[in-house]
Amino acid sequence: MHLKFTTTSFTLFLALLVTNINLAQNGEIEIVGTVIEQSGGQPVAFATVLVGDKTTQKGITGTTTLDDGSFSLKTDAQNYFIEISFIGFEKKRFDDLVPANGVIDMGQVKLNQDAQQLSEVVVEGEVSRTQFKLDKRVFNVGKDISSTGASALEVLNNVPSVNVNIEGQISLRGSQGVQVLINGKPSILTGDGGNALGTITSDMIERVEVITNPSAKYDAEGTSGIINIVIKKEEREGFNGSISLNTGSPDNHSFGLSLNRRTERFNLFSQLGAGYRELPNDTENINRNLTDGTSIASIGEEFRNEEFYNIILGTDYYINQNNVLTLSGNFAYEIEDQPSNTKYKSLDADNQLVSEWERTETTEATNPKYQYELQYKSDFKDHEDHDLLFSALGNFFGKDQSSDFEDVTISGEDNDATQRTRTEFQEAEYTFKLDYTRPFNEEWTMEAGGQYILNDVSNDYEVDDLENGVYVSNPDLTNVFEYDQKVFAVYGTGAYEIGKWGMKAGVRMEQTNLNTLLQNTNQKNEQKYTNLFPSAHTSYKFSDKVSMQAGYSRRVYRPDLWDLNPFFNIRNNFNIRQGNPELQPEYTDSYEITSIYVLGKASLNFSVYHRYTTDVIESIFSYEDEVTISKPENIGTNKATGVEFNGKYSPAKWFTVTTDMNYNKFDRKGSLDTQVFDFNADRWSMKLMTKLKLPADIDFEATGNYQSSYETVQGNTSDNLFLDMGARKKILKGKGVVNFSVRDVFASRVNETETTQETFSTYSRRQRGRFITFGFSYGFGKGEAMEYSGRRR
Incomplete structure (x- = not known):
């Protein structure tokens, strides 16, 4: 009886179980x-x-993932598979998944980038890829062979939409006013003082993020957008390391060492770099007085020789599963030697030689820079993207520089003179930031936070003239300038995404207090202003092959120390630059629509954008006593409308071509005193990169760059065409890599500018020349060769 009851009960239970399974399979x-x-x-x-x-x-x-990578969809299909894909990554397919209580929880699905399997190591895909996200593009530095041994500035010049001229000025889509961040935060290394970005080499960079329309979460600084340089940090467990050596001509020698030790509770990471480089610069300048026909012409060679050291140390401490504390520091030190030799000619109205003399310069400087950061992150247990992040960041940059100038007459009028300059510069910047992210459900996410930045600068600059064997201070060129700026910001954003459509909107409030003081004249400048910076982004996916994004943001460019400080640079004492303490900030409203297409072996991106800028800051040239003076001024408005095209085509595994083209037309309106600066003009640029896989495991790369000529408020800038090339070969089973690169193969990268006004004209020409570099890197422990990428593996 008992056995019969048990058998009957089991049969009934089994029938109910099968029925429930069938119902689940046949239901949603x-x-x-x-x-x-x-x-x-x-x-x-x-x-x-x-x-x-x-x-x-x-x-x-189907559906698409949200900003945090999460997804959710429903189906009543019975015989199905699930496939997950994204541009630049390998597809993943899942078959025979069994639901539990009507739900298939796939957890974390990890996508590999397109990669080549080697016997002992997985190496990243051969092409540096641009990934498109809701409010930014991510450029993985990858294995850009032509960037071997390059500095961060040279790496940026290979990034789509970004151009870096021979002076190191960075522009985004043809416009300056770019804010450059390191690991998402402001850094002394991105400032204008010295060749700060030169201490960051391509070995150390993981990726570059280009944000043309930042959301309200980001600092509003930078009218044309934000460039974020992400430094690599190894995340694999155990001991990892890699070493790199570079050498080149002109002298360009560097050494890099990356070490990492990761345990269950600690992650210790470090990078060390040291090197020496020479940056020669051929210059030519002509100042013409159009009133009396006289002119001053000069031709010379300048050097910027640098010995640099860089060390990064840090640790992540995992307090528990949901809380991590990070402490890191970065110290960089430069020793500069800047010799120059320039020959001058003074010509009369008939172009006859009046006098000729030679000016030599000897400049020495030391530039210590250090940065330290404490960061705390807490992940709440209720949702993987519910987190709180606090960081405190301190930066310091100093410069102690001395220069000696001597003018020696060669013929004609006496131009003998001796001068010396002294610079003592100190800058401290502190950034405190709090960010909170709260997903309410799968559709709604809220972000809120605040930021407080304190920037304190002092620049002591002195010029002495040798008179009767005694150095006498020149009061017209000597000053102590103090700069103090505080910016307090709060922001809030909300994001909603369902199915193929997503939207994100927010607003940021920033209050700025700026005080400057020119001690010599007791000239003060106090500015206090509060601004709102709204932003909005939306996206829609029409199909797996076509999607669109649109964005709007309001941005600001606040004049920095070098814009405001009325100090003089007398390297060429007939072409000097000074700041303007009365400058006001410029504001930009930026609009953008982007479409993304995937067509078989090709991926295309097409953008249309418009920027409207008020109180535009321009360098205005004036002429006095044969000397050209450049000074920044607020000059009216600028409307720029442009299109941008990015494309990648891989017809075969051994061949890939990538292109990046940008065109914009701008309308300038403005005046200064009685002078009107109204005009219309356009400019465009193009990059074309090809990569070939050759026999014997050799990779070859060539990148061509063209930047068109364009009109400025007082003159024009010439076009530029140059080519970079490189080759790479893996050795030692992929643990070692040798690289060879040539930047500016034909020595054709020349920067020419000309200013023409009623009473004067100026012409300037600068050229750096060809750079050849050879590099080797090797990975040890569980590490791999750096391959000049820094991508996490």
């Missing part, structure tokens, strides 16, 4: 999960999640 199920990068664990936004029919192999339904 929910599929959830999060897509992240295999290397580094970064979320992959806008990845495609497809549910397909196994019989027809055609799609049934």
